[in-house]
Amino acid sequence: MPTLRDLETPALLLDMARMHHNCARMRTHLAPLGVTLRAHVKTAKSAPLVRAMLGAATGPVTVSTLREAEACFAEGMTDILYAVGIAPNKLPHVHDLRRRGAKVIIILDSVAAAQAVGEAARASRDPFDVLIEIDADGHRAGVAPDSAALLDIARTLKDSGARLRGVMTHAGESYYARTPDARRAASHGERDAVVLAAGRLRADGHNCDIVSVGSTPTALFADELTGVTEVRAGVYVFQDLVMAGIGVCTVDEIAISVLVSVIGHQPSKGWIITDGGWMSMSRDRGTSVQAIDQSYGVVCDLAGKPLDDLAMLSGSQEHGIVGRRKGDTRPVPELPVGTLLRVLPNHACATAAAHERYVQVEGASPVVIGTIARVNNW
């Protein structure tokens, strides 16, 4: 059997045991809440891993790109929510997917976008399936649940022959919710926003069979989701240092890491130099605003055990600089040229996106079980 010592570095490792644990945790948490899990593909970007998230073969799923939609559809998943406000230039592709049998649902948050969808609906004789995006916390996109615009959008869709299916929201601010109570409050905020919006739409005579919320922090801490039909989440499949930093997971639940080699040293600076630069880790520095700044990542030994407080302090394209955090004056451990290390990422979505495949491992074993391809780009 090949082992990690047979690989060229850098390489993206996926600990299958941790990944399955993370998937089971989410399903177990949601089961008593009476909601469907609509797994978000954006982190794993791989149909086999999405099946592991769902514990089922065919969905439903959320995608962040139409390429993810194509990959899921090719593997038999047909219930697909494309959860980025629709750009008019993507409507022909969405229609083509639907014509081939994918039940793609799109989202929008303005009368202008509803008009564009309405025009495409008339031209293609495809009503599309549309959710209105609700703003639960001022984080990003969406229309306020108590706004006049909500009803204007619904009426625009109805007048143009497009098909309104319901509402969705994403509490992006939950990524900064550092306590279980704060995450529960964010979950209640998501729920209350979409339930209010759905009630207003129904009272105005519109259909609203999908009431969708989600983010990893709110999903894992939700306690009461009356009125919600489904939960979307993605990053929990791997977890990462940002999630660990706010208490959503522990560091030893993080399922992906980047395997790197020591290629040199600068002893006078306390630097260990590796062949894992920002190209393999991404430039994400999500923990820089947290209580503990993990720099570019936590450095572990080949078995995945964090190494005596070493971090990847900085990086250039294909070089990583590993050392002690600021203020820690202890000498670095001896790690000769050729030593293999695993680096845990700030943000799983960004680090995984730097790689075209996962190398599957399990726990501390160096045995390579296999590889799984990713569906990157657009």
Added chain:
Amino acid sequence: MPTLRDLETPALLLDMARMHHNCARMRTHLAPLGVTLRAHVKTAKSAPLVRAMLGAATGPVTVSTLREAEACFAEGMTDILYAVGIAPNKLPHVHDLRRRGAKVIIILDSVAAAQAVGEAARASRDPFDVLIEIDADGHRAGVAPDSAALLDIARTLKDSGARLRGVMTHAGESYYARTPDARRAASHGERDAVVLAAGRLRADGHNCDIVSVGSTPTALFADELTGVTEVRAGVYVFQDLVMAGIGVCTVDEIAISVLVSVIGHQPSKGWIITDGGWMSMSRDRGTSVQAIDQSYGVVCDLAGKPLDDLAMLSGSQEHGIVGRRKGDTRPVPELPVGTLLRVLPNHACATAAAHERYVQVEGASPVVIGTIARVNNW
């Protein structure tokens, strides 16, 4: 002919006229200095674009990954410097490339790495070709040019039957050199470091036919390179906001941009929301330490003209938030849903790496000339 309006967004655009201008500028600058340009593939990651950099078909080239080496070799380029300190796990691949006819040169900066290469040389009966990496400015890797270690490494290579070809350095600190004088000084520092090291190696009886320096800021501002045989540079092919921020280029010389669509608005916040998030721009924030922080990028109209001081202020995975910079209280211009924008990147290497291909355009024309594939990953 297809135009930018026929694309799905986000998409990476390459202005061929600007790219050719940047390539000509570098060749014109280096021509009187009596050095060879060894184009760095790390930015363009595409053999056709490397040919444009060289103004020639077959090299020499510098690569940051062995996959770049494979792609260049497949296109007839055989003189290839792999400019990341060699990890022992890559020596079989390097040997295999060499066995097939690629004259791959590797680098190292320690006796330990020289011993690993020596062992591989004996086992494979391939002497390899080796440069010793010199530290010119304390930026990253390399051995000091006046150190005892320099000669120890050379002797270790000689004793093991490996072939020393010379020395190389990279003045990474030049990325922070904000004046022409500072960049010339950095170039002199690169030159002096490798010329000193080469002199000491020759005096100790070692071959040193390659004396290699390079970075875009030092290459474009070098004025005297006696003793240097070749210059490596990569980012100049596209340029970017970091290079513009230190004065190496102007904003209107930047050859790549990301085409995005407006998908919504948050008028109360002055936000225009696009479908270009950090996934398409990268998380690189290189200008954050410069005099003008360009956030995630400068926002231009469809013709590539900067739009009234708009910047991409932040992003999530597939969403960009465009607005005015901090302190600028003017209202944002009206950009309806579906409006196409071009966003100029902080760091060309990082932004281009988020995409699998370039869409070729020229100047302000919306006509799509064609596409060029990239060679990403490892």
